Amino acid sequence: MIPNAKAKFGEFGGQYVPEVVMQALIELDEAFNDAINDEQFIKEYHYYLSEYDGRPTPLYYAENLTKKLGGAKIYLKREDLNHTGAHKINNALGQILLAKRMGKKRIIAETGAGQHGVATATVAAMFGMDCEIFMGAEDVERQRLNVFRMELLGAKVRSVTSGSSTLKDAVNEAIKDWAANINDTFYLIGSAVGPYPYPLMVREFQKVIGEEARKQIIEKENRLPDYVVACVGGGSNAIGIFYPFVGDKEVKLVGVEAAGKGLDTNMHAATFNRGTVGIIHGMKTYLLQSPDGEITAPYSIAAGLDYPGVGPEHSYLKETNRATYESATDEEALEAFETLSKVEGIIPALESAHAVAYAMKKAPELSKNHIIVVNLSGRGDKDVQQVAKIKGIEEE
Amino acid sequence: MENSRIENTFNSIKQNHRKALIAHITAGYPNLQSLMPIMQSLQAGGADILQIGIPFLDPVGDAPIVQKASQKAIENHFTIGDFFRTLTNIRQEIQSPIVLKAYYTSIFGYGEDKFIDECSASGTDAVTVPDLPLEESSSLREKLHTHGIPLIYTMVPASTERMNAIAHVSQEFIYLLPEYNPDEKTFIDGINNFARKVRDITQLPLCLGMELSDHESFKTVSSGAQIDGLLIGDILMKKICSAVEKGAFTSITEQLEQAVKGFYSLQAIR
Numbered sequence: 001m002i003p004n005a006k007a008k009f010g011e012f013g014g015q016y017v018p019e020v021v022m023q024a025l026i027e028l029d030e031a032f033n034d035a036i037n038d039e040q041f042i043k044e045y046h047y048y049l050s051e052y053d054g055r056p057t058p059l060y061y062a063e064n065l066t067k068k069l070g071g072a073k074i075y076l077k078r079e080d081l082n083h084t085g086a087h088k089i090n091n092a093l094g095q096i097l098l099a100k101r102m103g104k105k106r107i108i109a110e111t112g113a114g115q116h117g118v119a120t121a122t123v124a125a126m127f128g129m130d131c132e133i134f135m136g137a138e139d140v141e142r143q144r145l146n147v148f149r150m151e152l153l154g155a156k157v158r159s160v161t162s163g164s165s166t167l168k169d170a171v172n173e174a175i176k177d178w179a180a181n182i183n184d185t186f187y188l189i190g191s192a193v194g195p196y197p198y199p200l201m202v203r204e205f206q207k208v209i210g211e212e213a214r215k216q217i218i219e220k221e222n223r224l225p226d227y228v229v230a231c232v233g234g235g236s237n238a239i240g241i242f243y244p245f246v247g248d249k250e251v252k253l254v255g256v257e258a259a260g261k262g263l264d265t266n267m268h269a270a271t272f273n274r275g276t277v278g279i280i281h282g283m284k285t286y287l288l289q290s291p292d293g294e295i296t297a298p299y300s301i302a303a304g305l306d307y308p309g310v311g312p313e314h315s316y317l318k319e320t321n322r323a324t325y326e327s328a329t330d331e332e333a334l335e336a337f338e339t340l341s342k343v344e345g346i347i348p349a350l351e352s353a354h355a356v357a358y359a360m361k362k363a364p365e366l367s368k369n370h371i372i373v374v375n376l377s378g379r380g381d382k383d384v385q386q387v388a389k390i391k392g393i394e395e396e
Numbered sequence: 397m398e399n400s401r402i403e404n405t406f407n408s409i410k411q412n413h414r415k416a417l418i419a420h421i422t423a424g425y426p427n428l429q430s431l432m433p434i435m436q437s438l439q440a441g442g443a444d445i446l447q448i449g450i451p452f453l454d455p456v457g458d459a460p461i462v463q464k465a466s467q468k469a470i471e472n473h474f475t476i477g478d479f480f481r482t483l484t485n486i487r488q489e490i491q492s493p494i495v496l497k498a499y500y501t502s503i504f505g506y507g508e509d510k511f512i513d514e515c516s517a518s519g520t521d522a523v524t525v526p527d528l529p530l531e532e533s534s535s536l537r538e539k540l541h542t543h544g545i546p547l548i549y550t551m552v553p554a555s556t557e558r559m560n561a562i563a564h565v566s567q568e569f570i571y572l573l574p575e576y577n578p579d580e581k582t583f584i585d586g587i588n589n590f591a592r593k594v595r596d597i598t599q600l601p602l603c604l605g606m607e608l609s610d611h612e613s614f615k616t617v618s619s620g621a622q623i624d625g626l627l628i629g630d631i632l633m634k635k636i637c638s639a640v641e642k643g644a645f646t647s648i649t650e651q652l653e654q655a656v657k658g659f660y661s662l663q664a665i666r
Contacts, residue, residue, distance in 0.1 A: 007531070014532050016500050018456060019550045020573060022529045162463055163453055175456045279501040280454070282527070292476050293505015294453050 007196030008284075010319055013312035015195040017282045021175065024182045029197045031102045036204055041101065048093050049208060052126070053083045055090075057209075059216035059373070064343045071363040072226065072370035076346070077213045077241060079377045086349065086378030087209060087237045088119035088190060094205030096123040099186035106130040106181065109188045110174045112139055112167035113303030114146025115378065116190030121155035131155040134174040136166040139303070146382070168295060168308060171281050191234025192311035195282030199239075199311050206240025213373055214244050221371060227362065229254045230375035231354040232325065233269065233304050235311035237377035246322060255314060256358045258300030259327035269298035271310040272318055272325035280309040286318070301330040301390075302350035304378075328357035336360055337380060337387060349378030350386070400544070401493040401521050402568045405444050406601045406624060414663050415618060418603060419443035419656055420497065420629030422462050424451050424469030426640045428482045430648075432489065434636070437649040439492050441656025445625070446490065447524075448483075450476060450498040456527065459607070459630045461637060476506045480514040487519035495548065496520050500528040500536075508536060516543040522568060524548040530562050537565060550605050553590050556597075563598040570598065571605030572623065584620035591623050601625060608659075615662045628659055 008014055015025055035041040049055040057078045066074045079087040099107060107124045110133075111117030117133040124131035133155050140147055140159045147157050163169035171194075178187040192202040210228075217225050228245050230238035232255035245251045260268035268274065275286045278293055287309040288296045300306045317323035328336075333350055336357035341347045348356055352375070359374045366372075380387075399407070409416050419438040423431055431448070438446055449458075451466035451474055458466070487494070496515065503511045503525065515523060523540060525533070530549065537547040546567035551559055553575065563570070574590045577583040591602050603625030608614045610631070618626060635655055639648040 015529060016527045016532055017529060018526050019529050019554075020552045021456075022531075023552060023554055162460065163467070168454060172454055172456050179456070279499075279504050279527070284504075289505055291505065293499075293502045294470060295501075 009199070009313045009316035012283070012285050012315040012319070013196055013199055014284050015282060016279050016284065017175070017195045018179065020179045020182070021195070021282075024178060025195055025197065027102075032098060032197050032201050035098050035101055041097065045094055045097055048097070049090065053089050053093060054081060055208065056212045057081050059213055059220065061220070062344050065340065066363070068343055069360060069363040071368065072366035072372045073368070074359055074363055075217065075225070075371065075373045076376040077209060077373060079209060079237060079375060080346070080348065080352070080379035084119050084122050085381065086115055086119070087206060087240060088116050089122065090208055090240070091190065091202050091205040091236060092116070092119040092123045092188060095186070095188045095201070096127050096129070099129070099188070100127055102186065104184060104186035106132070106185045107188050108132050108134065108174050108177055108185055109190060110134045110167065110170040111190065112136070112170070112306060113382070114139070114143045114150065115304060115382070117150050117155070117157070118146055118153070120188050120190070121150040121153035124155060125153045132177075133157050134160055134170040134177070136164070136170045137161045138165045139167065139170075164297060166297075167306065168281070175282075191236040191307070192239045192313060193234040193281055193283060193309060199283065199313055202236050203239045203243055203313060206236050207243045209237065209240040209375065210242060210244035213241055217371065217373060223371075224248050224251050225371040225373040226250075226366070227252045227254055227370075227372040228375070229256060229355045229359050229372060231256050231305060231351050231377060232310060232314060233258070233307045233351065234309070235314045237375050239311055239313055241373075241375040242317070242323060246317070253317065253323035254358060255323055255325040256354045257325055257327045258302060258305035258333075258354060259329040260299045260301070262329060263327060267299040268327070269300045269305050269307060270327045271308065273327050277315070283309070283312045285309050285312045285315045301333060302354065304349070304351040305354065326358055328354040332357040334387065334390070337383070341380075346376070347380035347384065348376055349380045350383045352377045353380070400568065402445065402546075405493055406569065409444060409624070415623065416444040416601070416603065416625035417442060417656070417660055417663065418445040418447055418495075418625055418627045419632060420447040420449060420607065420627060421632050421636070422449040422451055422465045422469065423479055424472065424474035425465035425636065426468070426645065427472060428474065428478055430645070431482055432486050433649045434652060435486055435490050437652040438632070438656055439490055441653040442660035443492065443656050445493045445495060447495040447497055447627070447629070450479065450496065450502055452499045452502050454501070455499060461630055461633045465633055465637060476502065476511070480518050483518040483520070493521040494519070495522045495524060497524045497526065500525050500532070503536065508539065512536075512539050512543060512545070515540070515545055520545060522546045522548050524550070524571070526550070530558075530565070541567070551594060556593070559594060560597050563594065563600070566598065566600055569601040569603055569625065570594065572602050573605040576606065580616055584617065587617070587621045587623065591621070603627065611658065611662055614659055618663050628656075631655065
């Protein structure tokens with residue numbers, strides 16, 4: 001749906017930001033609406049998606065996995081084959097083209113594990129823009145390789161030590177920086193979160209996933225799938241693949257959140273299964289919070305799912321029962337990570353492994369004439385070291 | 397209708413040809429019990445309006461010192477419920493207007509209706525919410541107004557249409573947040589141009605929403621800027637934090653009173 005005049009998806013979303021940031025959002029909203037209605041802009045975006053990023057990505061029939069599970073047919077939307085190894089680049093390309101169009105010279109972005117930071121640094125390098133990435137000091141420590149990668153791409157990584165020194169603090173610092181440098185700086189948000197127009201904009205730059213997948217499944221199967229499954233942290237890969245199917249009522253949309261060590265522990269990132277409605281990073285949405293609205297720390301084995309909130313359009317899809325939100329534990333994700341690697345020769349990102357885990361649970365319950373499309377949002381090379389460590393194969 | 401405490405304050409300031417001194421501190425640091433003596437010392441030092449920030453872990457508009465104090469307050473189990481109980485007691489002893497600054501995240505989390513009831517019961521004079529722009533504010537504002545409590549907005553240099561819309565729903569006073577410029581003259585000129593534009597659309601007192609942290613800038617702005625009130629805050633929190641760290645909390649009230657007096661004495665008489 002298109003957010004109403006108040007920038008909402010139903011009651012969710014909005015613009016809970018200081019007045020100084022409102023000025024930037026008003027400018028951004030105008031520029032974005034102007035751009036997506038400009039054929040030339042859309043053409044340029046698709047040019048880079050195809051020539052630089054390598055789109056379209058295949059919709060791959062995972063025959064071995066399907067046979068192993070003995071139920072529904074499983075298709076994988078291969079977002080792991082994008083340049084930089086995940087769907088993040090789709091959005092980074094769209095936003096940097098917008099920044100260029102707005103005459104901005106400097107790009108800032110937040111990053112958790114570093115994936116969005118790398119995607120942003122990549123496009124900033126290509127478009128010759130100054131780039132500064134805000135990253136929690138804890139994450140800088142844990143993700144040294146990605147820090148080096150961003151620096152190699154010419155970005156400056158700013159280590160954030162406020163609060164809990166993690167992703168949510170990096171977002172706060174990035175917003176502060178943006179408010180202070182609004183004239184020349186563009187804030188490139190990595191997920192379908194934040195104040196309007198970001199959730200809408202990120203969806204528009206990610207919906208290419210679902211548009212391709214919808215076309216591809218019709219070509220291959222001559223029908224729509226029964227399930228479309230994607231992992232949900234902030235929710236950009238999920239909204240990207242869901243959105244073009246929202247109007248297809250027979251297609252079940254399933255988001256998979258991180259249940260971490262279990263939903264009944266305090267170590268998970270299950271925003272829908274355990275959270276309540278509140279305000280975070282400029283939007284009204286489901287989040288993990290204390291009774292006074294203090295954000296509580298999320299946890300997941302997959303750094304990209306380790307976010308206390310969720311994109312507001314997902315809250316709307318949940319509230320209107322158009323999508324359901326399930327969860328997978330660390331353990332289930334690890335099992336999916338290994339299974340997909342062994343059976344299909346595809347190492348999925350730990351984030352995407354949550355979606356694969358759900359499909360592995362669901363497929364055997366369904367008959368062979370059912371179809372599940374799983375968004376394989378990223379490749380797992382970045383996670384190999386972590387998994388080896390968990391399995392006791394490698395000491396850090 | 398009887399004038400509110402805030403209106404009376406601005407009226408008397410006008411008669412004395414000076415600017416309102418607004419002193420802001422964060423509640424709950426080092427603990428809630430210390431809030432009463434801290435507020436008393438600010439009032440004794442000459443602060444005209446006392447502004448209390450409700451600690452919040454994810455502020456986008458606060459200085460590092462305030463973030464640190466907020467974090468400690470929350471680690472020490474600060475709750476909004478306890479805060480209002482303390483505020484009700486403080487109201488008995490403090491005559492100055494009290495403005496609450498709270499992030500909407502906290503208000504929404506605590507419950508908008510419950511928050512407003514507590515504001516009313518505790519004698520809060522106004523509420524300001526940094527992360528609630530005009531677009532999202534109508535529900536809170538209208539509910540507050542039924543209790544006679546204004547929602548204080550912040551304006552930045554924006555389109556006339558937007559400034560008009562904010563002025564239209566504002567009551568009692570407005571915070572102005574001009575663009576900062578390290579060049580003193582450019583900065584003061586910027587404030588004055590901005591304030592002039594806002595005065596064309598509203599009669600309400602205009603206060604600088606930017607915290608001034610040293611005597612020199614305070615003096616310059618106080619004598620040069622055509623506005624009705626100035627805000628100090630971070631400098632007070634720094635004094636509280638350093639006293640707590642040195643274990644010298646008993647002297648903090650004296651120090652705060654002197655600090656506020658220092659700023660008060662620098663005020664230019666118009």
